[in-house]
Amino acid sequence: MPRRACHFLAVTALAIALCVLAILPSIPPDRQRAFPTGTIRIGVDASYPPFALDADGELRGLDIDLAAAVAREIGLPVQYRNLSFYGLYDALISGEVDVLVSALPIDAARMDDARYSSAYFNNGLVLVAADGAAAVDVKNLAGKRIAIEYASSTDSILHTWQADAGTIQRLPYELPDYALDALRLGQADAALVDNVSYRLYQRGRRGWVSTSQFITVDPYAIALRRDNHDAWQLVEAALEQLRANGELARLIANWL
């Protein structure tokens, strides 16, 4: 190799090394331990709108925006990895990604390997009634007409309610939207649907006023490797900040 080329390479290597040294000290130690690549690598299943979807190669959705907001709070760039739902935890455990933000229910069976953040969304079942109606009182459903999605988990719950208060009239519909239509049109006293269906339905009908209460809890949370305590602390602190400044609520309202 010519002497001039050697000199050039040596200078370049030194420059790169100086740049790296200049950057590294700017990352507090906890972030460096938590995300050694200097980037937060996010695993997401982009086949579950409105949480995440692949729009012609561009990932969009609540989880995408939330991951970006968390990364901003932490102060590191973000990199998404679109994975199948059933590959998410393998990617996390193997170290292919640092964090999973993918509408993940908190799963006790995963806790040997994963640690969850506090929940950022509850997709539990909600009992919805027209604004001001009394039917939303779960303890007083006798004689009420309850619209549900046929054969769904709401149907199972209604069966148990019927066993307790047999006079409940079950109105099964093919889709949650039809159950909510029945409520809105006065053909039902209440509708029992999941929170995502309810919020999406409301978005399309801004003039419709309703009340709701959660019947079950189905929290979605961010998952991290159990042994990466630094990352968990940073994500949890970021979520707390997003809650406190209203950003989390705004993100959810943007999509749901």
Added chain:
Amino acid sequence: MFALGLLTIVALAGLGWAGAPPIAEQPLDVPQQVVQTQKPQVCAHTLLENEVEAVKILRSLEMTRELGAATIVQFFPWAYVESRQGHYDWARADSILRLARLQGLRIIARLGLTPGWARPTGTTLTFLPDAAFAAFADYAAAFAARYATDIQHIIIWNEPNLSAEWGFQPADPARYARLLAVSYARIKQVNPAAVVLAGALAPTLEKAGSSVGLNELDFLEALYKQGAGDHFDALAVHTYGFRAPPEAPPQPERLNFRRVELLREVMVNNGDSHKTIHITESGWNDHPRWLHAVRPSQRAAYTIRAYQYAEAHWDWLEALCIWALRYPVDLRGYPDGYTLINAEFLAKPVYYELKAYARGWSVGEALWLPAPDTG
């Protein structure tokens, strides 16, 4: 189904590969029952081989009877029964059979899984070397002889057209035809009345040369070319609806419920129109996070319509078995969307709809109300 292999592997891993878990045998003195059904084709695939507690086996079988299903498909792994060469341990199989008999259920037996002593080190349970064909056939014959009065239908292996179910080797119709021939001969020696089922063939679109498998149409055609037609009495088939309704017409390049009709054509073209088909796995999945799933309402409706379609159009069909009644544990993934009952024995709405259909309690009634007129 491949998920079954996963369950088996999980079960064996938990057992240190030492064989079947011990049954906590209890004096389950239950009265003899009779299945009350209007639809004898209704059938469920059970997974009792990995169940530890006898009371759970009993409850599974009770709920099958209450469903109005007269038949179950049940796996009897060779690796469990003959974990030591030459020593058959029938305790688990005996227990399952006794409890099924008390519920009045007929069993279609599935045989498979190679014990460690019969295959090379490092191979999987689904790997069956040529040298072990005779030993497998001996097991099949011993099974057929022992249960000759109760079990007539025996399936030789599972999904041999999938690499994962064939020891992660390329699908090989010629090899499977040889396994079928030797097994058929041994079974018939000890129980001439036994019905030997080939298959069960898995639905797949894989072409020849694929490392994943070979589509079941080409696989069956190749079996006939190998002369396998003389070595099975009926065909076992797996057919799933995925996202298509049960009435969707069959096409070679599409996976749907009526794809079994294409296999029937292959049988007829090869002079086997007199043989029947048993669909030993079928159904729709309603897991919310699986791309091939349908909504719960669709799953229930499609399931009932599938039975109605089969009853109206398929006089060559003997049984239509739902995959699966229940897993011993919930798998916390999309396979859970196939079960009729969860691990805690809570029946899903599709179970109740199928029960109403099988027992003749609902005939042609709409499952849900029409969508409200929103103008």
